[in-house]
Amino acid sequence: MLRNKKVVIIGGSSGIGLESAKQLVAQGAEVIIASRSEEKLRIAKEQLGVRATTFTLDTTQEQQVQSFFEKIGQFDHLVISAAETSGGSFLQTDTAQARQLFENKFWGQYYAAKYGASKISPNGSITLFSGVVGYKSMVGSAMLGAVNAAVSNLGQTLALELAPIRVNIVSPGIIDTPSRSKMPEEARNNFYATVENKLPVKRIGRAEDVAQSVLYLLQNSFVTGTVLHVEGGHILA
Ligand SMILES: NC(=O)c1ccc[n+]([C@@H]2O[C@H](COP(=O)([O-])OP(=O)(O)OC[C@H]3O[C@@H](n4cnc5c(N)ncnc54)[C@H](OP(=O)(O)O)[C@@H]3O)[C@@H](O)[C@H]2O)c1
Numbered sequence: 203m204l205r206n207k208k209v210v211i212i213g214g215s216s217g218i219g220l221e222s223a224k225q226l227v228a229q230g231a232e233v234i235i236a237s238r239s240e241e242k243l244r245i246a247k248e249q250l251g252v253r254a255t256t257f258t259l260d261t262t263q264e265q266q267v268q269s270f271f272e273k274i275g276q277f278d279h280l281v282i283s284a285a286e287t288s289g290g291s292f293l294q295t296d297t298a299q300a301r302q303l304f305e306n307k308f309w310g311q312y313y314a315a316k317y318g319a320s321k322i323s324p325n326g327s328i329t330l331f332s333g334v335v336g337y338k339s340m341v342g343s344a345m346l347g348a349v350n351a352a353v354s355n356l357g358q359t360l361a362l363e364l365a366p367i368r369v370n371i372v373s374p375g376i377i378d379t380p381s382r383s384k385m386p387e388e389a390r391n392n393f394y395a396t397v398e399n400k401l402p403v404k405r406i407g408r409a410e411d412v413a414q415s416v417l418y419l420l421q422n423s424f425v426t427g428t429v430l431h432v433e434g435g436h437i438l439a
Pocket of ligand 1: 212213214215216217218219236237238239240242243259260261262282283284285286287306307310331332333334373374375376377378379380381382
């Protein structure tokens with residue numbers, strides 16, 4: 203079903219996006235991965251092989267996003283896992299940093315959906331990325347929670363407006379990806395141990411867990427407007 207499909211993954215040079223690209227290539231799809239860092243793209247390309255093409259792109263730059271889609275032409279599916287996120291106390295986080303979260307994770311996905319939509323085949327799809335703190339309030343996640351909730355709402359409305367293109371949203375829980383590489387190792391391990399202990403599944407998520415859900419959303423033509431929670435029961439815990 204994914205053989206020879208052309209899939210664009212913005213954020214495909216790392217973590218969940220890269221793992222999705224690997225699983226798609228294994229299914230015979232052609233992938234176009236885009237992100238800001240040439241170095242990350244080069245390393246990803248080495249892992250993905252000849253069925254992958256890379257583009258440098260910063261989704262916060264509207265013009266860049268528009269010309270990226272003009273360059274690549276028609277394709278089947280769009281996955282937007284690009285994001286750089288941060289947390290912090292609501293009162294102590296300055297407004298510029300809070301706005302930056304929206305610039306990167308909300309507006310980046312907005313621009314990609316806006317300029318990518320007309321290039322997607324009618325039986326294709328868009329997959330946006332939200333996250334568990336959009337559904338479970340946690341101290342230190344006021345802004346990220348708001349961004350994630352906004353992305354889900356945008357995606358559900360786009361499922362109506364962009365039909366017959368399907369639009370779905372993946373909402374990952376705590377997943378072990380390079381997104382936490384700047385965190386000191388001990389703090390990261392302690393954080394993971396605390397979450398693992400709390401979750402019904404008793405483990406942290408892997409990029410593979412979420413990538414499987416991305417492939418499901420691309421393939422199931424009866425699913426649109428869905429927020430797919432891949433979070434080990436975190437909302438219930
Ligand atoms: N990991 C988790 O625990 C978790 C939890 C909840 C939700 N999520 C969501 O899941 C999605 C994927 O996260 P991940 O853990 O796979 O993150 P990751 O490993 O850090 O990968 C993020 C990707 O986005 C790219 N990127 C960041 N800002 C960009 C921009 N402005 N323009 C273009 N590309 C950009 C990065 O590459 P460059 O640096 O080269 O640009 C990288 O390829 C994100 O939406 C994240 O918020 C993750």
